[in-house]
Amino acid sequence: MTSTRPLPQYLVQRYHGWRATAFTENRAWYRRLADEGQRPRAMVISCCDSRVHVTSIFGADTGEFFIHRNIANLVPAYAPDGEQHGTSAAVEYAVKELKVAHLIVMGHSQCGGVAGCHAMCAGHAPELDEATSFVGRWMDILRPGYERIKHLPEDEQIAALERAAVEVSLDNLMTFPFVAAAVEAGELSLHGLLHDIRDGQLWSLDGKGGFVSI
Amino acid sequence: MTSTRPLPQYLVQRYHGWRATAFTENRAWYRRLADEGQRPRAMVISCCDSRVHVTSIFGADTGEFFIHRNIANLVPAYAPDGEQHGTSAAVEYAVKELKVAHLIVMGHSQCGGVAGCHAMCAGHAPELDEATSFVGRWMDILRPGYERIKHLPEDEQIAALERAAVEVSLDNLMTFPFVAAAVEAGELSLHGLLHDIRDGQLWSLDGKGGFVSI
Amino acid sequence: MTSTRPLPQYLVQRYHGWRATAFTENRAWYRRLADEGQRPRAMVISCCDSRVHVTSIFGADTGEFFIHRNIANLVPAYAPDGEQHGTSAAVEYAVKELKVAHLIVMGHSQCGGVAGCHAMCAGHAPELDEATSFVGRWMDILRPGYERIKHLPEDEQIAALERAAVEVSLDNLMTFPFVAAAVEAGELSLHGLLHDIRDGQLWSLDGKGGFVSI
Amino acid sequence: MTSTRPLPQYLVQRYHGWRATAFTENRAWYRRLADEGQRPRAMVISCCDSRVHVTSIFGADTGEFFIHRNIANLVPAYAPDGEQHGTSAAVEYAVKELKVAHLIVMGHSQCGGVAGCHAMCAGHAPELDEATSFVGRWMDILRPGYERIKHLPEDEQIAALERAAVEVSLDNLMTFPFVAAAVEAGELSLHGLLHDIRDGQLWSLDGKGGFVSI
Structure with a gap:
């Protein structure tokens, strides 16, 4: 049995604050959510x-939102190989x-995962190239994105790779037969966003491959 | 290039509201976070x-929190096989x-993933047993948990499996050499929590394998 | 004094967002609306x-719009009996x-009130027939509509009753002397619409009793 | 058959704009709402x-919201008399x-219905006292509110009556057995709000009978 520690006291205190306020104010809604199950209208994949x-x-x-968060908001291509994905x-x-x-893929600026991927693909991070690097292998998903942006001036490459992470994930999403079928049938729409941490701006992928401020 | 749609207007409106209030009020802090990078004190793995x-x-x-969210807040065992994890x-x-x-693993009640795993292990969900089921293969991680709880009265099994999901994930975390080393060195502490959706209660795994209300 | 609860926090946040954006951008217009009163060009009755x-x-x-919303967008016939209408x-x-x-009456597809009325008139919802059922008594307004559509094939009846709800309401509006007089004098025009939730289509009642796509 | 007119062209144009943008962007969500029915988390009663x-x-x-709108956001007391309410x-x-x-009751400043009620109760609007006045009879619901505020300085009375309209409606809501039972069981919470048109401010009824800025 793994040895665990008590929760830090400041988190215990905050939890009790939440329970006495936000939870209590919405007690009826939480009860319904528990009894009837969730019914989120959107899935968000973010970092x-x-x-x-x-x-x-x-x-x-x-x-409201079903949220999956992983390093660099990546989606691998469809691979029904019986492994754990x-x-x-x-x-x-x-x-x-x-x-x-x-289904919203939301990337962001100053992404450590994307920066690592860039360093790895540019040959500056051999430790990420090793088979034992989980981060390196995960960022392999973004290698096709690096191919698209490596011709750019160096100081523009990382920002471009952050945008490419959103695009590659959306492309990979469409390789899932059930995603493609739902999009085709008009039952699912895909959205690509990029969030700038520094100035709070949100950029949206328009239909023509560019990101526009919204 | 994948075809995307503009963001629904009500989300655009809410984003502008956030930017004009929460973001503006904390502009200096966001700027520092962008310039100096994140420095979260905890990682949370939740559903x-x-x-x-x-x-x-x-x-x-x-x-504050580095958050990974996946189906049923599971962590697989250490497997440096060069695949994408x-x-x-x-x-x-x-x-x-x-x-x-x-490092906090936070499970919750009424978990659809856990319920699916229970059905699969009990032989009631053959579709989850198929190699092509991503949810089924992902929930394989929790099979050892099912072994621990299958002797219980049937109406207690799912709640017990929700607790087991937290325990199995913590056990698996300790199979990562760098996690074990950090815990050993006193640089990292592990915590197991279970959140009850219906009554808002938070339960914490004590050092002896039981969950206590906090 | 009735016991009330604080507003859920996510609504408080959204309100502050609205106030910092939409309200602030239109502050002068809101001030005028407050000082000079409303001057809507249309009344809408919807569900x-x-x-x-x-x-x-x-x-x-x-x-712009003075909006009354009730179950199934119904208008009762003129009844100056001193009761509360x-x-x-x-x-x-x-x-x-x-x-x-x-004056626009706007019905819609998949209306729960209309479906309830249909079940009640067809004898399948005895609980709505009871004197104590507010929904049942309110839907009595639509009973004449049921008489008009009950000869249709069963799978067309509910959609027809949704259209009839608009027509009956318009007919009842004309029983109000001040409505009839304003229409007569050319100071008021009546409009009947039906909104299809599923495909977003809007249908308009033409002068000859049919609904045409607009 | 009631004679109707075509919808004004500017509204037809706006509808087509909505259909080409907001509807199209959310087509999948509208389809689900049509097929599975609504599941709003809150009812709002406003003017x-x-x-x-x-x-x-x-x-x-x-x-998200099930919305009933009537003159002065009033709720009558429970009266299962078989009439149309x-x-x-x-x-x-x-x-x-x-x-x-x-269940949120949301009043507002500069309410014409409340002003009419005040004039009627103060004896300055005999036409509203007549049995044939629908507005007058409807505003009778607020007479108990006038009794509570008539001792105040005259220039404070109308604003006080606007607040009383929210309070009286909440009191009346609790006379409905199924409302009281749901509140008692923790399945429903009541909220009272007042919206100031001029400065955009939202006031919330606290548990002690006062309105506080939120």
């Missing part, structure tokens, strides 16, 4: 980065079971 | 479920790169 | 259903006090 | 006044059928 708060940006209520499982559950209407 | 809001429960500020990559990044001091 | 957004469909500005009061205020130029 | 936009203030998505029907449907978790 684990502590500076990205999707629910805060969108004033989300409990029950956490991201693919989350997408499958959202689209086939919950039947969400929107 | 994608729309009813689970870790940042809300803990009144988290932007920059999104969860392992997130753990590696948090512990080795960000050097978080706390 | 309470959360899926029907008249202001959204018509890109309405604040101050909320819908009649709203119509009276709009026509006599605000002197709106248009 | 018909064209200056009050609940969905705008709260950045509401289609499907549109407001009571809406409350019954929201609480018993839709099982909303929140």
Whole structure:
């Protein structure tokens, strides 16, 4: 049995604050969510980065967004090989079971994962190239994105690779037969966003491959 | 190029509201977070479920928690096989790169993933047993948990399996050499929590294998 | 004194967002609306259903539509009996006090009230027949509509009853002397619409009793 | 058959704009709302006044709020007398059928209905006292509110009566057995709000009978 520690006291205190306020104010809604199950209208795939708060940006209520967060908001290509694919499982559950209407991939600026991928692809991070590097192998998903942006001036490459991470994920999403079928049938729409941490700006992928300020 | 749609207007409106208030009020802090990078004190692994809001429960500020969310808050065992492991990559990044001091696994009641795993292990969900089921293969991680709880009265099994999901993930975390080393060195502490959606209660895994109300 | 609860926090946040953006950008217009009173050009009677957004469909500005919403967008016949008639009061205020130029009755597909009325008239919902059922008694207004459509094939009846709800309401509006007089004098025009939730289509009652796509 | 007119061209144009943008962007969500029915988490009772936009203030998505709008956001007392009570029907449907978790009564400043009620109760509007006045009879619901505020300085009375309209409606809501039972069981919470048209401020009824700025 793994040895665990008590929760830090400041978190215990905050939890009791939440329970006495936000939870109490919405007790009826939480009860319904428990009894009837969730029915989120959208799935969001965003980064684990502590500076990205999707629910805060969108004033989300409990029950609104089904959220998967991984390093660099990546989706691998469809690979039904019997192995464990956490991201693919989350997408499958959202689209086939919950039947969400929107699937939003939200990237962000200053992404450590993307910076690592850039260093690795540019040959500056041999440790990420090793088979034992989980981060390196995960960022392999973004290698096709590096190919698209490596011709750019060096000081533009990382920002371009952050945008490419959103595009590659969207492209990979379409390789899942059930995603493509739902999009085709008009039951699911895909959205690509990029959040700038520094100035708070949100950019949206338009239909023609560019990001426009919204 | 994947065809995307503009963001629904009500989300655009809410984003502008966030930017004019929460963002503007904290502009200096966001700028620092962008310029100096994130420095979260804890990593949280929770479920994608729309009813689970870790940042809300803990009144988290932007920059505080590095959050990975997947189906049923699971962590696979250490497997440096050169394949893509999104969860392992997130753990590696948090512990080795960000050097978080706390690693919290937070399960929850009414978990659809856990219920699916129970049905699969009990032989009632053959579709999840198929090699092509991403959810099924992902939930294989929890099979050892099912072995621990299958002797219980049937109406207690699912709740017990929700607790087991937290325990199995913590056990698997300790199979990562860098996690074990950090715990050993006193640089990282592990925590197991279970959130009850219906009554808002938070349960914490004590050192002896039981969950106590906090 | 009735015990109330604080507003859920996510609504508080959204309100502050609205105030910092939409309100601030239109501050002068809101001030004028407050100082000079409203002067809407149209009254709309629509359903309470959360899926029907008249202001959204018509890109309405604040101050444009005087909106009454009740179950199934019904108007009872003129009955000056000294009792409380909320819908009649709203119509009276709009026509006599605000002197709106248009009065629009907007029905919609998948209406729960209409479906309930159909079940009640067809003898399948005895609980709605009871004197104590507010929904049942309210839907009595639509009983004449059921008489008009009950000869149709069964799978066409509910959609026909949704259209009849608009027609019956318009017929009843004309039993109000001040409505008939305003229409007669060319100061008020009546409009009947039906909104299809599923495909977004809007149908308009033409002068000959049919609904045409607009 | 009632004679209707074609919809004004500017509204037809706006509808086509909505259909080409907001509807198209959310096609999948509208389809789901049509196929699975609405599941709003809150009912809002507000005034018909064209200056009050609940969905705008709260950045509401289609499907979020079940909205009843009548003159002066009034709820009559429980009266299961077999007559037609549109407001009571809406409350019954929201609480018993839709099982909303929140019921929000939202009053507003500069309310024409409240001003009329004040004039009537103060003896300055004999036409509203007549049995044939629908507005007058409807505003009778607020007479108990006038009794509470008539001792105040004259220039404070109307604003006080606007607040009383919210309080009286909440009191009357609690006379409905199914409302009281749901509140008692923790399945429904009541909220009282007052919206100031001029400065955009929202006031919330606290538990002690006062309105506080939020």
